[in-house]
Amino acid sequence: MTADGISIGVNHASPVPPYEQLRAQPADLIAVGRLGQGARLPSVRQLASDLGLANNTVVRAYRELEAAGLVESRRGSGTRVIAPSATTDIEVKLAEHTSAYAAARQLNATNDEALAAIRYALAHLDRP
Secondary structure: OEEOOEEOOOOOOOOOOHHHHHHHHHHHHHHOOOOOOOOEEOOHHHHHHHHOOOHHHHHHHHHHHHHOOOEEEEOOOEEEEOOOOHHHHHHHHHHHHHHHHHHHHHHOOOHHHHHHHHHHHHHOOOOO
16 A cells, blocks of 8 residues: 555564554654655555455554544545644654564564563663
């Protein structure tokens, strides 16, 4: 799928749920400025068809992007990127880093192992 010339896809073999992959990719692209204000995302039906997903999977991803203040959906005019406010900047960056965590799951670590690694990193973040 492309949004303003930027490719977004889903790895069906990944342990990361498809809706999360669909949420994270545009969030990351918005965070780094590759998807700017006014960029239009594909329609739910088109994206679901292109990626072989259920419409509800795409709807969930778009709803989460909207809840994070990254996009706005309007019936009849589609889903467009809105300028993230300063309050959502932290959320965008957190989503970006969370995507890296989700990718780490491909190492076959359990949730407990991954969370333990995050807790360790947080505990040692401010130490020299």
